[in-house]
Amino acid sequence: MPLSAAVVDPWEERSGGWLIEGYGLSETSPVLMANPVSNGRRAGTVGMPFPSTEARAVDPDNPTVEVAPGERGELVVKGPQVFQGYYGRPDDTAEAFADGWYRTGDIVTISEDGYFSIVDRIKDLIITGGFNVSPSEVEDTLRRFEGVADVAVVGLGSSSNEQVTAAVVVDKGVTLDEAGLREYARENLAAYKVPRRIVIVNDLPKSLIGKVIRRQVKEQLLAKK
Template sequence: MRGTVPWESVVGHAPLRASHPRPATDDLAIIQYTSGTTGTPKGASLTHRNLLANAAQAQAWVPSITRGDGCVVYAVLPMFHAYGLTLCLTFAMSMGARLVLFPKFDPDLVLEVTKKRPATFLPLVPPIADRLLAAATAKGVSLAGTEIAISGAMALPHELVVPFEKATGGYLVEGYGLSECSPVLMANPVAGNRVPGTVGLPLPGTECRVVDPDEPTADVAPGQPGELVVRGPQVFGGYYGKPEETEAVFADGWFRTGDIVTIDDAGFVRIVDRIKELIITGGFNVAPTEVEGALRQHPDVVDAAVVGLPSDHSGEEVVAAIVVDPGKDVDVEAIREFARGILTPYKVPRRIFVVDELPKSLIGKVLRRQVKERLVALTSGS
């Protein structure tokens, strides 16, 4: 690629002079792209301070972990994802830990490594915990010695926590964050006082409020649902090259997460709903608009609406409702195959339903919430 510097020329270069400028803490470190509700990628500008702060916050949350080679971090998550970037790479480096890199999540490969050196710290998503536990049980491999597993990106079922902790003898706790926040904002305590069904408490140095989504500077009554707004050293300063989008997600210096939550008297946060219409499947974000655009490219599809429906295995599954040309005898599996030729595999709808029409607003916008309600009713008996 033009402009690329060969690695060999870098390692063969003379050492940098002491006077050579070094990055400052508030310099841009990475641009972490995240899909918005429109499906248009936005680059979250994260500084060295943001990333270092989040690693330090994670360290403070797990004080029982020993620094150095005795700390073993398993990297089973992709590092292009903010979750894997911080909790696998940056956290491990800040701890001086032994980082075990996996090319992808392969339960058999993870079990082979576990036999030799169990994980001290294992960031994962619920489907990974489920598959790892099932494989260990089937092969008779012990998971004992896995000290702390932290789950993020999607809701953690309590019925998975109990057998996983019994098998490992350690903890499996849920956390919460966003790419714009480097990404971790809160987590359940790694202790007996964690609260299942919640995403825990704010990390050190993190402030949060619950506000009226229509008046984001006004707090709601204690215990009532509202939009979560946050600020802290891990929160980004804005989207790269998008000042208007940046302004829209801040209110008086507080970052608007777009998530509706409640906070109990002890400070534990529970996610109630999402303002944003992103679908989270297997820990990855799927923008409905992108999938709808792919489906509409099919010559027999007149219109499409894509929503996320609850799944026992992946948090949510991508489901589509489509309107087709009148009189057409449509094969939905053929349409799925068509979409597979355009989309990344995890974005392809698991199920497609043919409907007569889609609910729309007065200005013609598809009402995805109503589509979701209808599909839930349609599938409740299946």
């Protein structure tokens, strides 16, 4: 989960230090990349790969195809810190690698100058009408609408044709204009990304670090049906 400037800037102002983000997994011992420890750091990104570490963004459905800078793709990596495989689990190991590249399962974008941004987890992508929808992209759009305090987007229904669904927390004292929210979404998103269903909720389940737990959101919405 990337740190926003709203977190980084006040922390640095009060501490007088730098807040440096990095990224890794248990399978990468555990760090792959980080922001420069300098004024070159870029809040909201996880920086650049460490020396001797290679990283690319590829088509999740065809990991041999690299996506263009700025486009969303699955992060695949190589490096001395990347594990060789899961002990005693050859099938899982084979699934985790593509042509020697470890598939992280994270969706990223890479800027023209090489900074990586974590966007989503592949397991959170919504498949609707044959298209992949990034929940984070839809959430970021809906949060900009007046009256929306927070939102989580999940897919409900068939795993091959899910319904994009938004659980919305409304600002106190505000009556949400749901029609206006849908129109705003249509103006700023491709048609297949617009939520088919909007559900008003009191709050969203979050982890100890404040990250929305989409799995629990999905369970709660299914329970409401």
